[in-house]
Amino acid sequence: MSEAVEYDVVVLGGGPAGENIVDRTRAAGLSTALVESELVGGECSYWACIPSKALLRPALARADARRVPGLAGAVQGPLDTAAVLAHRNYWTGDWKDQGQIDWIDSIGAHVYRGHGRLYGVRKVAVTSPEGEHHILSARHAVVVATGTRAVIPDLPGIAGARPWTSREATSAQEAPGRLLIVGGSVVAVEMATAWQALGSQVTVLARGSGLLPRMEPFAGELVADALREAGAVVRTGVSVEAVVRDGSTGPVRVVLEGGEMLEGDELLMATGRAPRTEDIGLDTVGLPAGRWIDVDDTCRVPGHDWLYAVGDVNHRALLTHQGKYQARITGAVIAARAAGTPLDTAPWGAHTPTADTRALPQAVFTDPEAAAVGLTLAEAERAGLRVRAVDYDMSGVSGAGLYADGYKGRARMVVDLDREVLLGVTFVGPGAAELIHAATVAVAGEVPIQRLWHAVPSFPTISEVWLRLLETYRG
Amino acid sequence: MSEAVEYDVVVLGGGPAGENIVDRTRAAGLSTALVESELVGGECSYWACIPSKALLRPALARADARRVPGLAGAVQGPLDTAAVLAHRNYWTGDWKDQGQIDWIDSIGAHVYRGHGRLYGVRKVAVTSPEGEHHILSARHAVVVATGTRAVIPDLPGIAGARPWTSREATSAQEAPGRLLIVGGSVVAVEMATAWQALGSQVTVLARGSGLLPRMEPFAGELVADALREAGAVVRTGVSVEAVVRDGSTGPVRVVLEGGEMLEGDELLMATGRAPRTEDIGLDTVGLPAGRWIDVDDTCRVPGHDWLYAVGDVNHRALLTHQGKYQARITGAVIAARAAGTPLDTAPWGAHTPTADTRALPQAVFTDPEAAAVGLTLAEAERAGLRVRAVDYDMSGVSGAGLYADGYKGRARMVVDLDREVLLGVTFVGPGAAELIHAATVAVAGEVPIQRLWHAVPSFPTISEVWLRLLETYRG
Numbered sequence: 001m002s003e004a005v006e007y008d009v010v011v012l013g014g015g016p017a018g019e020n021i022v023d024r025t026r027a028a029g030l031s032t033a034l035v036e037s038e039l040v041g042g043e044c045s046y047w048a049c050i051p052s053k054a055l056l057r058p059a060l061a062r063a064d065a066r067r068v069p070g071l072a073g074a075v076q077g078p079l080d081t082a083a084v085l086a087h088r089n090y091w092t093g094d095w096k097d098q099g100q101i102d103w104i105d106s107i108g109a110h111v112y113r114g115h116g117r118l119y120g121v122r123k124v125a126v127t128s129p130e131g132e133h134h135i136l137s138a139r140h141a142v143v144v145a146t147g148t149r150a151v152i153p154d155l156p157g158i159a160g161a162r163p164w165t166s167r168e169a170t171s172a173q174e175a176p177g178r179l180l181i182v183g184g185s186v187v188a189v190e191m192a193t194a195w196q197a198l199g200s201q202v203t204v205l206a207r208g209s210g211l212l213p214r215m216e217p218f219a220g221e222l223v224a225d226a227l228r229e230a231g232a233v234v235r236t237g238v239s240v241e242a243v244v245r246d247g248s249t250g251p252v253r254v255v256l257e258g259g260e261m262l263e264g265d266e267l268l269m270a271t272g273r274a275p276r277t278e279d280i281g282l283d284t285v286g287l288p289a290g291r292w293i294d295v296d297d298t299c300r301v302p303g304h305d306w307l308y309a310v311g312d313v314n315h316r317a318l319l320t321h322q323g324k325y326q327a328r329i330t331g332a333v334i335a336a337r338a339a340g341t342p343l344d345t346a347p348w349g350a351h352t353p354t355a356d357t358r359a360l361p362q363a364v365f366t367d368p369e370a371a372a373v374g375l376t377l378a379e380a381e382r383a384g385l386r387v388r389a390v391d392y393d394m395s396g397v398s399g400a401g402l403y404a405d406g407y408k409g410r411a412r413m414v415v416d417l418d419r420e421v422l423l424g425v426t427f428v429g430p431g432a433a434e435l436i437h438a439a440t441v442a443v444a445g446e447v448p449i450q451r452l453w454h455a456v457p458s459f460p461t462i463s464e465v466w467l468r469l470l471e472t473y474r475g
Numbered sequence: 476m477s478e479a480v481e482y483d484v485v486v487l488g489g490g491p492a493g494e495n496i497v498d499r500t501r502a503a504g505l506s507t508a509l510v511e512s513e514l515v516g517g518e519c520s521y522w523a524c525i526p527s528k529a530l531l532r533p534a535l536a537r538a539d540a541r542r543v544p545g546l547a548g549a550v551q552g553p554l555d556t557a558a559v560l561a562h563r564n565y566w567t568g569d570w571k572d573q574g575q576i577d578w579i580d581s582i583g584a585h586v587y588r589g590h591g592r593l594y595g596v597r598k599v600a601v602t603s604p605e606g607e608h609h610i611l612s613a614r615h616a617v618v619v620a621t622g623t624r625a626v627i628p629d630l631p632g633i634a635g636a637r638p639w640t641s642r643e644a645t646s647a648q649e650a651p652g653r654l655l656i657v658g659g660s661v662v663a664v665e666m667a668t669a670w671q672a673l674g675s676q677v678t679v680l681a682r683g684s685g686l687l688p689r690m691e692p693f694a695g696e697l698v699a700d701a702l703r704e705a706g707a708v709v710r711t712g713v714s715v716e717a718v719v720r721d722g723s724t725g726p727v728r729v730v731l732e733g734g735e736m737l738e739g740d741e742l743l744m745a746t747g748r749a750p751r752t753e754d755i756g757l758d759t760v761g762l763p764a765g766r767w768i769d770v771d772d773t774c775r776v777p778g779h780d781w782l783y784a785v786g787d788v789n790h791r792a793l794l795t796h797q798g799k800y801q802a803r804i805t806g807a808v809i810a811a812r813a814a815g816t817p818l819d820t821a822p823w824g825a826h827t828p829t830a831d832t833r834a835l836p837q838a839v840f841t842d843p844e845a846a847a848v849g850l851t852l853a854e855a856e857r858a859g860l861r862v863r864a865v866d867y868d869m870s871g872v873s874g875a876g877l878y879a880d881g882y883k884g885r886a887r888m889v890v891d892l893d894r895e896v897l898l899g900v901t902f903v904g905p906g907a908a909e910l911i912h913a914a915t916v917a918v919a920g921e922v923p924i925q926r927l928w929h930a931v932p933s934f935p936t937i938s939e940v941w942l943r944l945l946e947t948y949r950g
Contacts, residue, residue, distance in 0.1 A: 069561070319934070438915070440913070451920050455830070
């Protein structure tokens with residue numbers, strides 16, 4: 001093993017969170033190494049956000065076009081699946097990361113390709129694919145940003161059934177004839193939407209009582225309705241007990257609790273995520289392997305003043321944009337501590353990711369889109385806050401009806417009655433993914449309701465739902 | 476003439492502003508009469524926002540669909556113009572207002588159909604189409620909300636040329652073969668977009684150096700580029716000197732400064748608006764006829780403690796949503812004064828339309844959409860503020876590229892460097908109309924830049940342009 005190469009900061013994992021740490025520490029003039037065992041850019045660029053959105057956008061654009069008189073007739077036919085998949089391939093760079101490597105080079109950071117493991121305090125050992133070893137030492141910080149992997153439950157027969165995870169679902173080069181999807185969260189509903197539109201017969205099997213269980217209940221209801229209208233089968237409250245696949249080309253069967261058997265050509269297990277921390281040397285610094293990494297409000301690991309964890313791996317918020325946000329803030333934290341300048345860790349300060357708990361946004365690119373920020377009504381009530389939920393049927397908004405004939409959608413805002421600010425907002429309907437940022441600004445900005453009256457939505461936009469929500473609140 | 480019928484409030488003009496006054500004064504328990512000489516619902520419902528958006532949405536949805544691989548091939552053909560026009564007719568209620576009348580009835584206000592004129596202090600005289608006369612007297616307030624009409628310049632030959640105004644352009648029952656449009660503002664560019672997409676050959680003749688002169692210069696540039704790409708002719712810096720039309724079915728010709736002559740089948744004069752105040756009895760209370768009505772910061776006419784003017788007619792902001800906003804606030808003002816409760820007229824208070832000057836939003840439904848709120852750079856500089864404009868090419872946002880292949884768009888935020896808040900934001904690009912409300916919340920909410928860092932845009936949305944703007948500002 002060679003002598004240690006010293007950097008100010010060593011980052012383990014080159015997904016969006018890791019890349020943003022590098023961006024920030026380099027901007028602060030700190031020498032930085034990035035260790036990545038697969039593709040720089042991470043899950044988001046190759047097997048999640050980017051390819052899934054590339055698959056979904058044509059489905060959503062077609063759904064939008066079908067709701068427009070004068071245009072609808074032209075788009076009743078199927079999508080050109082080959083063109084959609086080719087475009088998806090383009091957006092993933094055909095699963096090559098040279099573009100990201102070039103960017104890292106351009107900002108003067110160093111990429112180590114290989115498996116990185118903590119190697120005691122302030123040290124990382126890297127084993128390259130060619131079997132070379134490097135020891136990197138970090139003057140100021142090691143940042144773990146290794147993300148998550150899909151969890152497949154240990155069902156009888158699962159190993160031989162070659163199930164898809166989000167990776168195969170986003171990178172498949174043809175549409176399966178029949179796609180069984182186990183799960184009801186974002187991956188399940190987005191991939192159901194995409195593949196049903198691309199020609200598969202999709203069946204969604206969700207264990208819970210509804211889809212999108214982390215959102216307001218109406219989100220999952222509207223998405224389930226629309227999936228069914230698109231021709232998918234959606235079943236909730238069902239539990240898969242076993243999986244059967246014979247040979248290498250045959251169909252796959254799932255056995256439900258009660259004995260019912262369903263057959264498909266592929267099986268997507270969208271059953272959750274686990275931290276990629278099994279084999280990154282956490283034991284060498286006295287931390288448990290295979291678990292989420294606990295962090296304080298600067299994303300630093302308690303008891304290890306040189307060790308940070310950002311992005312999915314710290315379990316604060318499993319979302320690309322939020323990992324990037326944590327990374328921007330933690331990058332500033334590391335730079336400030338390196339420079340010996342004081343931190344601002346008060347809520348909403350420059351050095352603590354307050355939005356993780358107070359204004360976490362999410363957009364689900366189904367038809368209809370579902371987007372939310374902050375607390376749901378149930379979450380706010382569980383937190384013991386005095387709140388009121390204000391609901392509005394978005395089909396009553398002129399701008400929505402003009403956007404899409406027969407617009408279906410629903411909005412909810414959760415008002416903190418003591419402070420008269422918004423704690424959370426949910427929009428479900430065509431276009432909701434771009435509507436939610438206004439709510440994110442209102443929630444993160446703690447803009448008083450009284451001031452929101454002066455934030456006038458343009459007529460006739462879908463955003464006029466804001467006026468209707470405020471009018472409904474006023475009663 | 477009959478004896479006066481007494482109401483708490485009499486509203487002259489049943490467009491969006493007038494209707495919202497009625498809504499608010501009725502909610503406060505004040506008896507209210509509404510006088511309307513044409514259709515209740517006003518210009519917006521029949522000859523502006525609603526029909527224009529109904530004409531434009533198919534054009535924009537088709538443009539969006541054409542930028543989506545796998546869908547683009549299906550939408551290369553023309554729109555079904557008859558279907559679009561029929562849908563537009565539906566949205567205008569075939570130019571009947573029974574739905575609006577029903578709503579007014581449902582809230583217990585009284586509609587007088589006919590021409591209303593002030594008739595001295597606190598009085599309005601109404602002449603119905605059948606020649607009946609009514610005198611209405613107002614205990615608390617008369618509100619003038621008569622709006623505007625199109626201005627047609629007095630060019631040689633114009634009278635015999637039967638030019639279109641916004642009314643004919645939004646209500647036409649077939650697409651003209653060749654449509655000449657004189658003007659470069661919102662009506663001109665929206666109608667150019669709609670009719671070019673619906674099959675007309677459009678020529679835009681703008682006097683100014685660019686289109687959309689009230690927005691940041693890049694808005695008009697991007698819209699002009701796209702109109703040209705769609706096949707329209709756009710000429711700026713040209714002046715129409717005369718108009719010629721022979722007979723009742725022949726073509727129309729315009730003569731440009733310099734003598735060049737252009738021919739079309741119809742001519743839209745989109746050359747500005749004038750207040751509808753010529754014949755509403757302003758002289759009976761000592762005010763000049765035919766002018767915009769000056770108001771104070773509660774929309775009350777100085778020197779007349781019973782007289783208000785809301786919406787276009789007060790010239791604060793010629794936009795439907797802003798007229799409605801003024802009406803909500805002025806309705807509250809009238810109710811408070813009637814009840815003898817104190818007003819909050821401090822900036823952003825409940826009783827003054829601060830957003831008219833500080834956070835005025837506008838969305839233009841062209842392809843690309845152009846939307847803005849607050850001050851442009853030039854306006855901020857003219858106001859003597861210490862500002863910085865932060866620009867971002869929206870094609871660099873992943874969510875934009877995934878939304879539309881080859882996305883073209885541009886964003887600008889104008890930062891007040893002394894207060895570190897946003898004074899104005901402009902977005903131009905597909906989807907911009909729904910992006911702007913986040914900026915409206917930020918500008919009206921005076922959310923500090925430092926806090927906007929915690930308003931995380933979801934990935935991958937077009938809204939991530941916010942992150943890029945903030946990063947660009949940080950430098």
